[in-house]
Amino acid sequence: MKQMKRSYKSISLALLVTVAAGAYSCTDNFEEINTNKTKLTSLDESGTENAFAAAQYRSIQASWQTYQSLFADLQGQYFANIAQNFASDRNVMVGNWLNGAWNGFYGTAVPALLGVLENTGPGGKYENAGKFAIANIWKVYMYLPRTDYWGPIPYSKVGSGEASVPYDSQESIYKDFLATLKTSTATLEGLKGSTVFGTVDQIYAGDVNKWILFANTLRLRIAMRMSKVEPALAKTEAEAAVAGGTLATNADDAFLKVNANSFNPMNQATAWNEFRMSAAMESVLKGYSDPRISKYYAPVPGTVNTFKGLRNGYTQGQLEAPENKANATSNVADAFLPAVQASNPFAIMYTSEAYFLKAEGVLKGWNMGTGTAKEFYEKGIETAFKQWGIADATVISSYINGTTPPAALADFSKTPALSDIPVKFSTDPAKQLEQIITQKWLANYPNGHEAWAEYRRTGYPKLYARINSENPDTPKDAVLRRTPFVIGEQQTNAAAVTDAITKLGGEDKSSTRLWWDKP
Template sequence: MKRSYKILSFALLTTVAAATYSCTGNFEEINTNPTKLTELDESGTENAYAAAQYRSIFAAWQTYQSLFADLQGQYFANVAQGFSSDRNVMVGNWLNGAWNDFYGTAIPALLGVLENTGPGGKYENPGKFAMANIWKVYMYLPRTDYWGPIPYSKVGSGEASVPYDSQEFIYKDFITTLKASTATLETLKGTKVFGSVDQIYAGDVNKWILFANTLRLRIAMRMSEAEPALAKTEAESAAAAGTLATNADDAFLKVTPNSFNPMNQATAWNEFRMSAAMESVLKGYSDPRISKYYAPVPGTTNTFKGLRNGYTQGELGQPINAASATSNVADAFLPAVQGTNPFAIMYASEAYFLKAEGALKGWNMGTGTAKDFYEKGIEIAMKQWGIADAAAITAYINGTTPPVALADFVKSPALTDVPVKFSTVPAKQLEQIITQKWLANYPNGHEAWAEYRRTGYPKLYARINSDNPDSPKDAVVRRTPYVDSEKQTNQAAVTEAISLLGGPDNSATRLWWDKP
């Protein structure tokens, strides 16, 4: 990874975070070691932690999440006629920017924190070191789930060419890191670490322990087909240690008018709208969250309209598929509130759906059955979006209507035949659990895409068209190929990474955890 990293100037995160993706006015060159930060004082180290939190979310959000994961997970469909990623095109310059922004702005900030707060560091602090390591796992997880083997353990070592680690190594190190970090934080329960500099939990150690355990449960479930014995052990351990339980535990990244929500910013560009998959499910289930997620078609009061993924430029030019004829995001995701709408990191409802799947596998997830955890997950998810009426939630949980067919451009059939009411058939139960987790995790496209690859659920629509011969319209995009900047400057490491990948460097090769 031969590059000169650039980092945020850490005077104040809220001063510098207003920089756009292409602006470099608020960045500074690193010293003579191209993989390390300039000298940071103690205050600078804390601001570097805040920068690592924000930059790992903000960095190339549009070209990294919105134009890839959100479309592959089918929360949204593309309406920008000049864009092709919704037709499975792996747009190189977009992915290149996503890679370079992550390794060039988010990771250097994190490295500064780990170096200064770790053993022997200038400001050695076990609690800060533990929290930074938990965030490190969160930062790296979607990146390895995009590419597979990536630079990980040797980043920041000072080597001119940084080798890639296998995804198996990375996932197992995630587990080790989270366990070590929570063990440290257990000794600090009831205290604050980083304080207000931590933009998620304001330094609340107890909350970070729950977050880390839930993240470990997510990781264990993801690797459940690749390493079933280890996954079971770690999932049971994480569940027993305590996971996110109520919406008071939900993890949101706080924003300001300067360090704003990147999704809210992007909605101004009219690039995406509600997907047909979401329309079919939300309407079929009479899901009250439909108006929390999306807006009615302009000029109507209660008409919600999605569109299929993968339309050609000509098909997108049809009036029925126009942005003005389909549902945009709800008001909470519009630019007007980009400085106040916090960015969702992880919801407590996910913990219950993970436990429901674990119980379905026969794992010990604590007191409750798969059905119990499933229904609790729905309840928590509804309340998270402001739907508190107990009778309405109970009626939804017992709903027997399936998703609906659509009156769209291609007359799409119903997405699936499963209702909300928990089935007595195990195969249907798994589909229901993942479908409800998909609904609850909105708008986290990274998780939606990863879980779809892992489980095949929810049963998303095939694309109308694909311009990628490696991933035809009825195929699943399994990963994103390595970026050109790495092939040009770090070719030997990329070649080794492809051998670790175990298949061609294309969108059809499965990741380590993605088993047929």
């Protein structure tokens, strides 16, 4: 982590662009690049705003393949791997991929954000309370999945100039997240109706009202995540978030705008032909006759309406079976193909999630405003359908009242149905939680980070065991709980990593539970 000691102060915006272009493919010369004394040492006001745009994009784009596609998307079982030489679907913690993912985030996204925070914060050269608040909200969003991968990570001291950057415990990070969101929304409440950043903000074009809703929904998500380990605090934070107002209609959905220069990384990655529809998604979407199946995935080549997934964890030999090959399984839908990578916006957060979080909150006895768990659940489904252009009230009603369970599959492994729950809301509270999380899983597609995190937290949906695991710490029928600390950090920031393991509360293994991940 030594390369982070001078983050931002020695990196100009132009240099950040250069680093972003190559950080995930080659990071050997990052230290040299980061200390180049011929580069600018500060950002002007325009550069500060552009740095916010860079932080938004790079926190999504940096190492998307090696960070999300090859780990979270497979662990959350939106997809299964078909690339024979890729072992992460068999629970192998491929070190160079994770190292690249770490460097992509800390080497490109974080420096840009630090520039914004330093310049717009109290005493900053371009002090602006609204910009500082929104930048802090985005900081929480971009750090959340990182701590949910590793647990303790460098956070509070990043950019401080220290030679060895310490790791914060996940507990302290989560609590800082909540405090940051509370403070930031309070600031923005005084700026309601105004615009901050303008079109430089690639999500809401600076709409303060939308950022308040986004921040409160993010606060609700975080509170729910920690609800087992800190139930009282989680309840307080969740109720405050709902009282402040969460995402309410599809007009509030958060999407990152893209163009030819800042394209959708998922669309780009589909050209590499590495993953296909998972068996878990096939079982649920088919069993529920879910019309979103064609929005998410494409029919098997040469067919009109045949969708086929495959199990996670096949060996190289099993992937050779004709029915598991690329031309016999469902790729992503056309909206996720490379041809539209410059026009398909990247999904950040859907409004439907707010309703599913509220539904679960009601089950916990939290004050989630006016509505029952059933009402919030059904509103979540309705909102999710409309997000994908399915607005026919009859179709939505029929789905909500569906009584069929997920389907058994006539596949290579003769896979049974994923679960026995229907869509129609049960009178059994235990079934209700499974239904809420299963529908949230469907609605959050293709956000694998949330799918994996919520699966670890709740055990839902009841995802399939892997066919094979090559990780002795996480056998095929076990849940991968985290990713180990990266080799680059062990080599350059060893003392901090050693301390981080004590903060983790267990061995540096994929089987060690995170702070919030309690049985």
